[in-house]
Amino acid sequence: MEEEKVEVVIVGAGLAGLSAAYVLAQEGVDTVVVERGDYPGAKNVTGGRIYMYPVARYFPELWEDAPLERHVTRETLTMMAENCSTSITLDSDRFREEPYHSYTILRSKFDRWFGDKVMEAGAFVLPKSRADDVIMEDGRVAGIRMGDEDEIPADVVIAADGVLSLMAEKAGLRQAQQPKHFAVSVKEVIELPSKTIEDRFSLGPNEGTAQLFFGDLTKGMMGGGFLYTNINSISLGLVVGIESLMERDPKIEVHELIEDFKARPEIRNLIAGGEIVEYSAHVIPEGGVNAMPRLYSDGILVVGEAAGFGLNMLLTVRGMEFAVGSGVMAAETIMKARESKDYSAASLSYYEELVKESFIFKDLHSFRNVLSMLENPRLFNFYPQAVCDIFEKLMWIDENPKAKISSTVIREGISKFLNWSTIRDVAGMLRI
Ligand SMILES: Cc1cc2nc3c(=O)[nH]c(=O)nc-3n(C[C@H](O)[C@H](O)[C@H](O)COP(=O)(O)OP(=O)(O)OC[C@H]3O[C@@H](n4cnc5c(N)ncnc54)[C@H](O)[C@@H]3O)c2cc1C
The missing domain is CATH 1.10.287 (Helix Hairpins)
Structure with missing residues (x-):
């Protein structure tokens, strides 16, 4: 069934897709977001913590009421050996000053709320809708296909479909990927009463802690672990390079690694009595600027993790601010192209200019050697x-x-x- 043509169709209701949709809807652009999950956030995984300074400039009115968890007042880096560990902790008053530097976040809650805001602004968010292909017309992208029958023709497609972006691949923007450019993660959300979390971690009300780990927990493989305190849960997980995992002898499964991690005395006392309410596995891009796809072509833009915008800086993991920033930049590009109704690659190349001038490209470039x-x-x-x-x-x-x-x-x-x-x-x- 062919739907009526829209101006913009966005594939993926993650942070990148919803940010683009929010800006476009506010400008009165006819926008549809398709999301394969039951609701925005149903399939999103993040550590996670979001840094506010890079994103506060975009839709400041939204962040005021956003369902964020705890503001992070303590940062810990832990090096784990087989039977002991050493930690460095930074507990700073600067982190207690408003506006807060960063917050922990649960994407299933946040993205669902953001999806509602996007709808209120005037865009359509279609859950349970998976895009399977792009429509090609005269060599340009002209919409998306869902299954064998459904199509949404559009002036522009935004590929916001995350790390393994099928849309970028179908549009011929991505080259063959190497395993070393990806890591796999597993994460558990472990529910505990808010007061228990504050007592165990010595936190004030609404204060949170962020802890990163590296060393024995990945059994010599590239990767690390994370722990973030939410209002009444703990996000705990680990990440391992796919190439290290494939080459390891003897083989080990990622779920075995997380069980061993949770059994360590440094962790088990912190999560004791907690109930696992969410378990997820996800792929993470690690290739940085060296593995970026082409960001645009005739009728299509690629944003967020679909564009490889993720960064492991060893001391911190980043991706959400890049998703928000690139979504907004894609929306700005479309607003400019709309003035002349020119959605050709030449017109959409403005997006790459914006990305290259921004913190996204500059940070990815500065930290391009982290992977090696x-x-x-x-x-x-x-x-x-x-x-x-x-x-x-x-x-x-x-x-x-x-x-x-x-x-x-x-x-x-x-x-x-x-x-x-x-x-x-x-x-x-x-x-x-
Ligand atoms: C374990 C882990 C820890 C992380 N920790 C942090 C952290 O602490 N801080 C940080 O900033 N970043 C962190 N990141 C990275 C961050 O989560 C990502 O950079 C960010 O979520 C990317 O947003 P996105 O909108 O580009 O993609 P996503 O959030 O992945 O959204 C993509 C959306 O597209 C949908 N989709 C995919 N394919 C289709 C299709 N064919 N049709 C329709 N819909 C589709 C998906 O269901 C999903 O909703 C972490 C990532 C992981 C996995």
């Missing part, structure tokens, strides 16, 4: 163990006289770190 650093297995086994060993020696008191702190640090430091491998690793770190 993360491929170093010593980061996940040798360093966490070496740091733990030194701390343990410093803290351990037994029946023998205690060596001076300085001599322990110098002796251990020389024996563990004064070698070519460490010098090479430090040189690699200077590139990020």
